[in-house]
Amino acid sequence: MAAANQDNSRPQNTRSIMVFLQAHAPFSNMDDDHLAHFAEHSTLRFYADGDVVLAAEDGVVNRFYVVKQGRIRGERHNEKADKTETTFEISIGECFPLAAIVGERPTRTLHRAAGDTFCLSIEQDAFITLISESEPFRDFCLRGVSSLLDQVNQRIQTGAMVSMGSSISLSTPLDRYALRNPIVCTPDLPIRKAVALMHENNVGSIVITDDNRHPAGIFTLRDLRTMIAEDTCSLDAPVRQIMTKSPCCLPATADAFAAAMLMAEHHFSHLCLVDENNCLIGMVSERDLFSLQRVDLVSLARTIGTATHLRTLVSLRTDVSRLVDAMLAHGADSGQVVKIITTLNDVTVRRVLELNIQKNDPGIPFTWLTFGSEGRQEQTLLTDQDNGILFQTPDGMTEDQVREKLLPFARTVNDELAECGFTLCQGNIMASNPKLCLSDREWDDWFIRFIDASTPQNLVYSSIFLDMRAIFGPTDSLDELLAKVLSRIQKNALFQKMLAGNAFQRKPPLTMFRNFRYVTDGNKRSLDLKRQGLAPFVESVRVFALANGIKSANTLERMDDLAQAGVFDIKDANAWKDAYSLIQAIRMRSHQEMLERGEELTNYIDPDDLNPLDRRILRESFRQAQRLQQKLEVTYQL
């Protein structure tokens, strides 16, 4: 009742402004008193379509605005193209200018009303009062939209955490998890004494160091078990004979994610932590990292990597999905999670290949290639096969003779991968297709034709074949091939322009009025997060990467490399990475939800199902895709 009485003492118009503010972040997290302070100190202004709201000439910004109705467009003049670009759009409930008012400087962007617009604003005094008294407001103003992204990520994590009951973050520096001053011994110590030392200290491993405290090897209880079972060594032999030499080391500043990935890839259960002089300072075991989890990445990767039957591999796929939940819960961002999925998929593919070689060795060395999302290391739970084979023709054989041996083998592998959940590729982009089981020379010819004859079909293929990676077999021949392909593309301006034009076709799903543009899919309003959301980033970034000789196939890594090469502005690259990751995160979360409901996985979502914050950030992410495409447009004069 007290609250109601207090509320009545506020004028109706103050209350209605508070209600308006409450529907939007960051105000939704602010106390009533702070909202009232905002409302009571605000003025409401009107700007007709095209009116300038704020300009650099106005000098140091002394008001903070919230759009109450209509839209504000940010404009900057692009010197290179000599035209005005829209850098951002601000719609109902959103604030501006943040950086300028916090930095007490003039705005660098012309703010113009797009459509008839009303803005609430407060003067600097009230702004300072709120900044100093309201934590959510301060957080928002100082960190801008990225604080909203954090909120979204936090919610994704809490959602996944319900089933996990843990709050350890994978981004935490490794030394938080590490055992300090691990048990060490010299290489000459007899195994018996080393085991006694482990027993006394109740640990499962011992690090063998040299005189300078550099890790020389590691010995674990698992090694002891193998040693006794296989009777490989006497207990009186020095430990150096049985230890795993050159153990995996990471600096203490590396995060838990890096450690988990390294362990999963190499099937290690222990890592050494070293300082800048490579001296041992600690030790991390997989159990330290995953003590609270039911499914753990490292043991899952190991189980997959050592499975002896196809049906074991098939049954392990459900664990992969559970792991994704766990990873989201442990604070992995979407970029990390897709890499984990890709790592586990790689392990599965490798194991299927190994099992088939054991059963029925084609007798010819080959490199297993993956294309498209798997090539980019961007797989999610919904994934199909895009693969091929690269081989070197042995002396005395023709290429067709090699294919005769490899194709039946590839057919079995494709079918078995399908059983493991990698859907057969509808376009037959698979190693069992004779056109994709080629020698190094044939691949090179194939790419020459591909790049020279820029047919529409080739452009469709560009999103598949230009994102390529080897996951099994020797990699040298692929490296050579890639280097040739990259240098050809760098020299071929026409091909680049065709690629750019193709990438430009894929428009983010926003209308002119900054609403979502839906795909027509019966009655349901839906967005295709993959084709409409992610593809504009992936395709545009690929063009820039190939044109600038960037070797990585991963979209986030390509953006990092492009920023480092000075092709992308660092701030732009970060904004684009954030936007891309967010769309990916929303896509993965919706996959997990579909899986939970036993539905078939699709990339479609109805934005009405999202909360307002997610919707707004999704919209902003699509805006970033538009900006990236604008850069493409300017660079290639499309």
Next chain:
Amino acid sequence: MLEQIKQWIARHRAGQSGSIAPENTPTPKTPGDQLLSECRLIVLDLETTGLNAGKDEVIAVGAVAINGGAIDLSDQFDLILRRPELDITETVLIHGIGPEALTQGHETEDALLFLLEWMNGDPVLAYHSAFDQKFLEKTLKAELGYTRNHTWMDVADLLPAFFPDALTGGKGLDHWADFFGLEVSARHHAASDALATAELTLIALNRANKSGLKTLKQLHDKLRYHRRLQSIHGV
């Protein structure tokens, strides 16, 4: 608001500002060369017990001020007058004000004096202003013996004068609010209607400024001209 008026009354009763006689309230201003981009305008809406100025009474006054071309939310008026003796059942449904809320109101005289002081003699705008003007002047005269005239301007004339081609589908406040996509938080609440009217006024003032109309007198004249045109065409 409650605090504000209590303090004001306390201050006046203590005699700090001399007598609170109505004749000591600010003198109404006449439209002159005041710049629209600088002057203060009152946008007001009354709630009444009915439509007959002869027998119906004012229940609530809601008003906001436009200062220098912006609605200043720190400068607003939102008061329910005390009218416990009135039978208001007829209009209670329209306005959402029940007898309990009315008895919590303020002594009419104090409230009206406070209103006059707050208005500061500035020009008053309202939607269908003839109605509000009649009721307010009648109430001021009856309660305070106040007879001075403020400058009134009708927002219902202002809009068609600047947007002659707008297809609003009607002449009401709702029609124009819908036309410009305004959200009215609590329709028929005096303060809320006053804010909507003020928002429409801002839209009209923006257009006025672009057509070179800069002073209060120019605006006033434009309205008079518009009314005469209307009566000639018999609309």
